[in-house]
Amino acid sequence: MTMKKPATLSDSLLQHRPRKGxxxxxxxAQASKPAKAKKAPQKAAPEPTRAVRRRRRRSANTIQLNMxxxxxxxxxxxxxxxxxDLIFCDLLEYLMDEHEKR
Numbered sequence: 001m002t003m004k005k006p007a008t009l010s011d012s013l014l015q016h017r018p019r020k021g022x023x024x025x026x027x028x029a030q031a032s033k034p035a036k037a038k039k040a041p042q043k044a045a046p047e048p049t050r051a052v053r054r055r056r057r058r059s060a061n062t063i064q065l066n067m068x069x070x071x072x073x074x075x076x077x078x079x080x081x082x083x084x085d086l087i088f089c090d091l092l093e094y095l096m097d098e099h100e101k102r
Contacts, residue, residue: 061089 081091
């Protein structure tokens, strides 16, 4: 099997697109001028991301239940689980049991 040689760029092409780490040719006048600093567009401050906590305890449950909820609902559910010191599946079971008692 023959090894392919890496591609080489011709000098005329290098004038338009210098190799990485090499500056484009310039005159003395161009070199003596300070480079203009480009202003980055101001973006709105990003919203802080929620700190997702990994739950420590595990349960013996084997079926996964996924739900998409509003961020406020997820915050309320997490706060309630923390307050009751329950993992999510246990809190869900508790809430379902309380709802069925009514």
